[in-house]
Amino acid sequence: MNWVAxxxxxxxFLATADALTKRYLSEARASEMALxxxxxxxxLLLPLLLMxxxxxxxxxxxxxxxxxxxxxxGAMLLYMRxxxxxPLTLTLPYLAFTPAFNTITGYLILGETVSLIxxxxxxxxxxxxxxxxxxAGKNGVRPDLIAPFRAIFRQKGSRLMLLVAAIYSVTxxxxxxxxxxxxxxxxxGPFYFVVLGSATSLLFLFHDKSAFRVAARHPWAGLSIGLxxxxxxxxxxxxxxxxxxxxxxxxxxxxxxxxxxxxAIWFGEQGLTKNLxxxxxxxxxxxxxx
Numbered sequence: 001m002n003w004v005a006x007x008x009x010x011x012x013f014l015a016t017a018d019a020l021t022k023r024y025l026s027e028a029r030a031s032e033m034a035l036x037x038x039x040x041x042x043x044l045l046l047p048l049l050l051m052x053x054x055x056x057x058x059x060x061x062x063x064x065x066x067x068x069x070x071x072x073x074g075a076m077l078l079y080m081r082x083x084x085x086x087p088l089t090l091t092l093p094y095l096a097f098t099p100a101f102n103t104i105t106g107y108l109i110l111g112e113t114v115s116l117i118x119x120x121x122x123x124x125x126x127x128x129x130x131x132x133x134x135x136a137g138k139n140g141v142r143p144d145l146i147a148p149f150r151a152i153f154r155q156k157g158s159r160l161m162l163l164v165a166a167i168y169s170v171t172x173x174x175x176x177x178x179x180x181x182x183x184x185x186x187x188x189g190p191f192y193f194v195v196l197g198s199a200t201s202l203l204f205l206f207h208d209k210s211a212f213r214v215a216a217r218h219p220w221a222g223l224s225i226g227l228x229x230x231x232x233x234x235x236x237x238x239x240x241x242x243x244x245x246x247x248x249x250x251x252x253x254x255x256x257x258x259x260x261x262x263x264a265i266w267f268g269e270q271g272l273t274k275n276l277x278x279x280x281x282x283x284x285x286x287x288x289x290x
Contacts, residue, residue: 040226042197086157121288
């Protein structure tokens with residue numbers, strides 16, 4: 001299987017995990033959903049990690065990982081609140097802002113700069129966000145062109161997902177810094193999620209033991225979501241072995257289009273054609289940025 005197929009598979013697994021979470025765990029707390037997504041997927045990936053040759057891991061690597069863990073857990077808690085409290089069509093597409101925010105974090109942390117084509121990509125992402133909230137700009141016969149942007153901040157799920165995108169713009173750069181030779185993507189993916197799953201389980205074991213009850217109440221939903229997340233991780237990092245990171249991430253952002261389709265089919269969310277077009281604009285913007 002080539003890297004494009006693997007990246008698309010990773011996107012599908014991620015969107016399916018989001019849709020399953022919203023469909024079957026919408027009444028659960030964000031902590032319970034985070035525990036399912038990190039804890040079960042980490043447990044399922046443990047055998048794969050044990051099969052990998054372990055490289056020498058220096059203090060620099062562990063320093064990056066220790067900084068990443070609390071950011072990842074915090075981002076996941078916000079992510080879960082966003083997709084359960086608002087429509088998928090008004091939350092998932094805002095993950096496309098991550099590479100736009102990367103133009104700032106990449107410069108600050110790695111000294112990376114943005115080209116004119118990258119700036120055009122940012123404009124496409126902003127245009128997609130505007131189109132998603134276009135209905136909010138209809139005010140009588142005279143459209144209010146600024147209203148769609150105000151609507152983003154009135155919609156709680158959109159605000160939360162923008163914050164998640166900002167956090168992911170930091171963690172993606174830090175993860176790139178951690179994943180330097182001799183650390184290979186095939187090792188880092190399972191390792192990272194096993195550590196995330198362990199850290200999340202320990203956190204709630206000491207501070208919120210009731211979070212574990214959701215797995216007992218929804219065993220099949222929890223297992224299905226964990227399998228989707230594990231599949232996402234495996235396909236993600238195996239795709240990285242055969243492609244540039246930037247290209248793979250651009251293809252993986254197709255997950256927001258899968259999420260829009262899930263929103264229409266499973267949750268009856270309206271405006272499929274408009275939302276898909278807005279999503280395509282955002283994916284095109286991501287492609288130009290990367």
